[in-house]
Amino acid sequence: MQYILVDNANRENFYPFSxxxxxxxxxxxxxxxxxxxxxxxxxxxxxxxxxYLQILYPPIxxxxxxxxxxxxxxxxxxxxxxVEAIIALKxxxxxxxxxxxxxxxxxKESSLPKILLGELPPIDFPNAAFVNDATHLLQLHxxxxxxxxxxxxxxxxxxxxxxxxxxxxxxxxxxEAGATVLCSNLNASDGPIYIGKEAVIMEGTSIRGxxxxxxxGVVKMNTSIYGSTTIGPYCLxxxxxxxxxxxxxxxxxxxxxxGDSIIGYWCNLGAGTCNSNIKNTAGPIQMWNESKQIxxxxxxxxxxxxxxxxxFAIQSSINTGSYIGVSANIFGNGLLPKNIPxxxxxxxxxxxxxxxxxxxxxxxxxxxxxxxxxxxxVLKHLHHLSS
Numbered sequence: 001m002q003y004i005l006v007d008n009a010n011r012e013n014f015y016p017f018s019x020x021x022x023x024x025x026x027x028x029x030x031x032x033x034x035x036x037x038x039x040x041x042x043x044x045x046x047x048x049x050x051x052y053l054q055i056l057y058p059p060i061x062x063x064x065x066x067x068x069x070x071x072x073x074x075x076x077x078x079x080x081x082x083v084e085a086i087i088a089l090k091x092x093x094x095x096x097x098x099x100x101x102x103x104x105x106x107x108k109e110s111s112l113p114k115i116l117l118g119e120l121p122p123i124d125f126p127n128a129a130f131v132n133d134a135t136h137l138l139q140l141h142x143x144x145x146x147x148x149x150x151x152x153x154x155x156x157x158x159x160x161x162x163x164x165x166x167x168x169x170x171x172x173x174x175x176e177a178g179a180t181v182l183c184s185n186l187n188a189s190d191g192p193i194y195i196g197k198e199a200v201i202m203e204g205t206s207i208r209g210x211x212x213x214x215x216x217g218v219v220k221m222n223t224s225i226y227g228s229t230t231i232g233p234y235c236l237x238x239x240x241x242x243x244x245x246x247x248x249x250x251x252x253x254x255x256x257x258x259g260d261s262i263i264g265y266w267c268n269l270g271a272g273t274c275n276s277n278i279k280n281t282a283g284p285i286q287m288w289n290e291s292k293q294i295x296x297x298x299x300x301x302x303x304x305x306x307x308x309x310x311x312f313a314i315q316s317s318i319n320t321g322s323y324i325g326v327s328a329n330i331f332g333n334g335l336l337p338k339n340i341p342x343x344x345x346x347x348x349x350x351x352x353x354x355x356x357x358x359x360x361x362x363x364x365x366x367x368x369x370x371x372x373x374x375x376x377x378v379l380k381h382l383h384h385l386s387s
Contacts, residue, residue: 001087002067003041004060005034005074006115007049008102012291013133016307016325017247017264019342020378021056022049023074025265027232027247028137029144030152030194030212033074036144039151040078048112052381056374060110071115072104077129077140085125092119097128134262134305135287135298141245142191142228145210149174149192161186172209191227213237220253232265234367244303249367261303264326266363270314276335277303279320287321288339307342309360309379326382327356342386353383 011018017026024034024047031039038045047057048071054060068091076082082103085095089106094116096102103125105115131137149172158174161167164183172188175181176197183203186193191210195201199213204222211225214233219225224240231237232248239252242259246252250263254271261275278301279285285302286295304322312318313331324330325342332347343351356379361371 001043002069003037003043003045004048004069004071005037005045006071006112007047007053008073008075008112008116010075010130010132011050014137015134015290016305016323016342017134017262019326019382020053020308020375021265022047022053024049024057025247026137027214027230028141028245029230030148030196030214031144033131036148037072037074037078040080040083045072053378055377068106068108070104070106073102073130075131076103077131079129082125082128085123089123090120094118094120094122095125096122097130098124098126101128101130103128135302138243138245138260138262141230141243142210145191145194145212145228145230148212149194149210152194176215196233214248259303260301261305263306264308264310266309266360267306268311268363270312270316272315273312273318274316275303275318275322276320277301285321286338288323290323290325309356309363310340311363327351327360327379329359343383349386353380356383 005024007022011023014023026033034045048060070086086104091106094105102116105118107115109115131140153174159177161170161173162182165181165186167173167186169188172192173186175195178198179195181195181201184201185206188209190208193207193209194212196213196215198215199217201219202221205219207225208227210227211229213231217231217233217235220238223238226242228243229241230245232246234249235246236251236253239255240257244258244261246263248265250267252258252269256272257274260277284297285299287298287302289296302321304318304324306324307326309327310324311329317335319335319338322338324340328340328344329351330340337347341349345351357371357376364370
């Protein structure tokens with residue numbers, strides 16, 4: 001059986017993160033959307049996304065066989081019951097929620113409209129849950145951490161916790177092989193604490209769960225972290241962090257506050273950078289909606305959404321409910337604008353493509369990697385649209 005995770009029309013609700021990669025790579029908790037689906041399916045999956053991003057993934061044609069393929073809405077939250085309903089589909093059937101939202105299809109078709117249409121009457125699946133947009137991901141964050149932690153604990157064993165640490169509720173602390181955790185405060189009374197392979201938690205760090213740090217992530221000395229927080233693989237974390245997601249390969253290595261925010265891949269927050277997550281009036285927050293091109297009212301607490309490859313200068317002051325696009329090189333005095341578009345230089349458009357690629361490659365080299373041809377093509381496409 002072949003399973004393809006579909007980056008459907010709702011991907012625009014996940015800007016800026018879905019501008020540079022499929023939702024398959026979005027992370028909240030220990031796993032990405034794709035990794036979580038593969039655990040339930042017990043099979044590898046492919047990715048079907050928009051044409052300019054498909055270059056980052058195997059093309060759909062190479063995944064086809066003479067047998068029907070299962071296409072699955074990646075924003076649907078997987079469960080044992082949903083997987084059973086998907087596997088039970090006949091060729092030409094599709095599964096939809098009780099509100100009519102598409103969940104999955106079994107078909108030989110390879111065009112998105114035909115995949116969504118189906119040849120036979122749809123089958124209803126009640127109580128299906130979806131991740132609706134990027135801010136909803138923050139709301140579901142604790143749920144994902146708890147679920148992922150239980151999956152890990154059921155499938156492998158933690159290494160011993162070093163006695164130099166002060167631990168509350170040690171049964172809810174899981175440390176992977178190769179990780180180093182010394183002289184830290186680990187409080188898992190409000191949620192689990194997961195420390196990934198070869199991660200480093202330096203001395204004096206205080207962590208309250210729910211908390212996740214991925215493979216080779218580093219938390220610097222005397223950092224204060226509150227739940228629910230995910231520090232993705234190869235990320236560097238310092239200062240004060242609360243209810244935040246760093247998806248992967250990003251840095252917040254110094255003092256400053258990060259809260260109620262999502263940081264994409266390959267971002268950097270300079271020393272002393274802080275974001276606001278509540279207005280002085282404690283009133284409702286408006287945030288820029290890039291897909292709708294409007295300001296949305298989103299609630300009482302919200303920090304920022306930061307697209308891949310964006311970087312902040314030291315002492316940056318980030319406004320409540322800020323939307324930061326892709327590959328912005330940000331610096332400026334006072335509170336920064338709440339809407340910073342793709343390829344901003346300072347606070348204005350104008351980051352030239354060749355310079356964008358050069359600078360991203362410099363940052364990648366710091367972690368032993370280089371920018372890929374696929375990434376260059378994606379960024380060139382977005383840069384052309386922005387200009």
